[in-house]
Amino acid sequence: MTKKILILLLILIPIKANALIEVDITRGNLNPLPLAVSPLSIDEESRKGFEKILKKENIGSEISNIVENNLRTSGLFNPLDKKAFLQAPDIANLKPRFEDWNLIKAQALITGKVNYVDDKLRVEFRLWDVLAAKEMMALAFTTVPSNWRRVGHIISDKVYERLTGEKGYFDTRIIYVSEEGPKTQRIKKLAIMDQDGANNKFLTLGNELVLTPRFNPASQMVTYLSYFKNMPRVYLLDIETGTQEVVGDFPGMTFAPRFSPDGKKIIMSFAKDGKSDIYTMDLENRIVDKITNHPSIDTSPSYSPDGKYITFNSDRSGYQQIYVMKNDGTDVKRISFGNGLYGTPVWSPRGDLIAFTKLHKGKFYIGVMRTDGSGERLLTENYYQEAPSWSPNGRVLIFYRETKTNSKGEGFSAKLWSIDLTGYNERQIKTPTDASDPSWSSLLSN
Amino acid sequence: MRLVKILKNTLLVLTACLVLSACATKKEVATDIQGQMQGDVYTGTDTVEYLADGVPDRVFFATNESILTTASRETLRAQAGWLRKNSNINVVLEGHADERGTREYNLALGERRANAAKDYLMTYGISSDRITVLSYGKERPVDSGSNPLAWSKNRRSVTVKAN
Numbered sequence: 001m002t003k004k005i006l007i008l009l010l011i012l013i014p015i016k017a018n019a020l021i022e023v024d025i026t027r028g029n030l031n032p033l034p035l036a037v038s039p040l041s042i043d044e045e046s047r048k049g050f051e052k053i054l055k056k057e058n059i060g061s062e063i064s065n066i067v068e069n070n071l072r073t074s075g076l077f078n079p080l081d082k083k084a085f086l087q088a089p090d091i092a093n094l095k096p097r098f099e100d101w102n103l104i105k106a107q108a109l110i111t112g113k114v115n116y117v118d119d120k121l122r123v124e125f126r127l128w129d130v131l132a133a134k135e136m137m138a139l140a141f142t143t144v145p146s147n148w149r150r151v152g153h154i155i156s157d158k159v160y161e162r163l164t165g166e167k168g169y170f171d172t173r174i175i176y177v178s179e180e181g182p183k184t185q186r187i188k189k190l191a192i193m194d195q196d197g198a199n200n201k202f203l204t205l206g207n208e209l210v211l212t213p214r215f216n217p218a219s220q221m222v223t224y225l226s227y228f229k230n231m232p233r234v235y236l237l238d239i240e241t242g243t244q245e246v247v248g249d250f251p252g253m254t255f256a257p258r259f260s261p262d263g264k265k266i267i268m269s270f271a272k273d274g275k276s277d278i279y280t281m282d283l284e285n286r287i288v289d290k291i292t293n294h295p296s297i298d299t300s301p302s303y304s305p306d307g308k309y310i311t312f313n314s315d316r317s318g319y320q321q322i323y324v325m326k327n328d329g330t331d332v333k334r335i336s337f338g339n340g341l342y343g344t345p346v347w348s349p350r351g352d353l354i355a356f357t358k359l360h361k362g363k364f365y366i367g368v369m370r371t372d373g374s375g376e377r378l379l380t381e382n383y384y385q386e387a388p389s390w391s392p393n394g395r396v397l398i399f400y401r402e403t404k405t406n407s408k409g410e411g412f413s414a415k416l417w418s419i420d421l422t423g424y425n426e427r428q429i430k431t432p433t434d435a436s437d438p439s440w441s442s443l444l445s446n
Numbered sequence: 447m448r449l450v451k452i453l454k455n456t457l458l459v460l461t462a463c464l465v466l467s468a469c470a471t472k473k474e475v476a477t478d479i480q481g482q483m484q485g486d487v488y489t490g491t492d493t494v495e496y497l498a499d500g501v502p503d504r505v506f507f508a509t510n511e512s513i514l515t516t517a518s519r520e521t522l523r524a525q526a527g528w529l530r531k532n533s534n535i536n537v538v539l540e541g542h543a544d545e546r547g548t549r550e551y552n553l554a555l556g557e558r559r560a561n562a563a564k565d566y567l568m569t570y571g572i573s574s575d576r577i578t579v580l581s582y583g584k585e586r587p588v589d590s591g592s593n594p595l596a597w598s599k600n601r602r603s604v605t606v607k608a609n
Contacts, residue, residue: 274561409590
């Protein structure tokens with residue numbers, strides 16, 4: 001009897017696999033899909049060519065390492081140990097021997113080839129369904145050699161999209177605040193890096209305090225708070241050219257800036273006489289609109305992806321809570337009603353959820369709720385953590401976490417962390433210094 | 447009737463004593479903090495500097511609050527007196543919050559605290575032209591500790607000479 005069932009199962013699996021593999025990303029994935037990332041094959045001449053320009057011994061292996069690392073950190077895939085691979089990369093890319101890959105339990109296989117053509121990097125890659133013994137996808141692209149890391153990220157995004165049905169988030173960057181020095185005199189700089197921590201670069205020198213950088217939708221501009229000349233104001237920075245300007249001409253502190261989803265406006269708070277209200281400024285015609293008008297603190301505004309609504313936090317009820325209003329400031333509704341304080345609401349790029357920070361009984365939580373406040377779900381609890389920012393596909397949140405100091409006031413640290421919307425796959429993102437206030441870019445290539 | 451009340455209170459005190467004696471060390475720590483805090487407002491002098499003799503430079507606040515305590519108002523009256531005597535001096539009021547809040551809200555809260563101090567100085571005759579308000583939120587704590595006493599020292603508005 002048991003034998004019969006086993007045989008039935010064996011027959012059923014290939015049939016199911018004929019529909020090609022699919023990864024469900026809506027649940028916590030406790031069984032990541034085993035897959036093999038075969039190093040991209042490279043001929044000797046190309047290898048030498050790239051070694052000369054990029055100082056990498058084997059650029060094919062380097063690119064596949066990026067793919068492997070991305071897929072692993074997503075928590076949805078389990079890249080298998082290369083030592084177990086039976087087929088050489090070049091042959092595998094031509095025609096995989098599926099029995100061999102099946103033997104090491106790989107359900108999907110990524111193969112490819114790198115060429116050095118006219119000073120360009122040409123990459124082709126294929127995604128195979130091992131059980132169905134079928135090619136799922138084949139793509140090729142040509143770029144300047146210095147873009148090799150991005151090639152790895154783009155391949156990762158294509159594979160992720162093909163297997164999950166949703167856009168990836170690997171060809172992206174993170175802007176954040178780098179922190180150094182004692183807690184009482186922190187030195188803070190704007191820093192930018194690839195989503196996987198590579199290519200870290202500082203954008204300011206640390207002469208003045210900087211906080212809360214956020215990308216525009218095109219990920220070329222950043223709005224942030226700087227204490228330049230001891231005047232806390234919202235600034236705009238062009239990442240490529242390095243040019244900076246103050247946003248608006250407010251007689252006092254402006255803070256908590258974000259772009260509108262069309263990138264044309266900046267929404268922020270302006271504090272005066274003990275009240276903080278929400279304003280927008282049109283970057284083209286410089287017109288300033290006052291959106292809220294209340295004696296309370298109204299701050300941390302974030303637009304819905306269609307630009308029609310704004311979520312923000314306010315203490316108008318006596319304590320910090322989350323509200324939603326129309327983009328002209330009318331129809332203000334409180335949406336957080338659980339125990340504790342709620343802050344830093346950020347609208348998901350998919351539009352259906354708002355991520356937030358919650359403080360309850362001395363603990364900080366990162367959570368999500370629907371835009372009407374229902375379905376509150378807490379993803380992670382800690383001594384101190386806040387300021388979630390969404391991955392462009394709305395599947396992952398990045399935030400920062402600070403540690404408690406000991407009785408002597410020592411042992412403080414601030415680090416970036418990410419967690420899946422499912423509440424699983426919590427990971428620290430390595431940064432060269434302490435880090436806070438992360439903001440995730442949109443997908444750089446589409 | 448009164449006697450019943452007294453008895454009841456005695457009973458309460460007795461039970462409280464029993465609970466406390468069970469953890470005597472904890473009680474000592476509590477009194478220590480008690481000496482420097484009222485409610486959760488800092489009342490000590492550890493971090494306080496002086497603008498002049500008898501003129502403390504800062505006032506402290508309860509968690510999430512910007513209400514001035516009696517002691518704070520006394521400090522600010524001393525500051526107003528000193529400012530009236532030194533009419534050439536301008537000041538910056540630097541508002542701060544503790545680390546147990548979100549960064550952006552704390553920036554606003556620091557501004558609100560410094561403004562509470564500013565308003566009080568103004569009611570004692572100091573012109574708003576002489577006062578600038580600046581919030582640091584939770585960015586510049588004086589005590590890097592992660593405990594209620596450290597937080598109470600950090601919830602403050604500090605009056606700093608601007609010239």
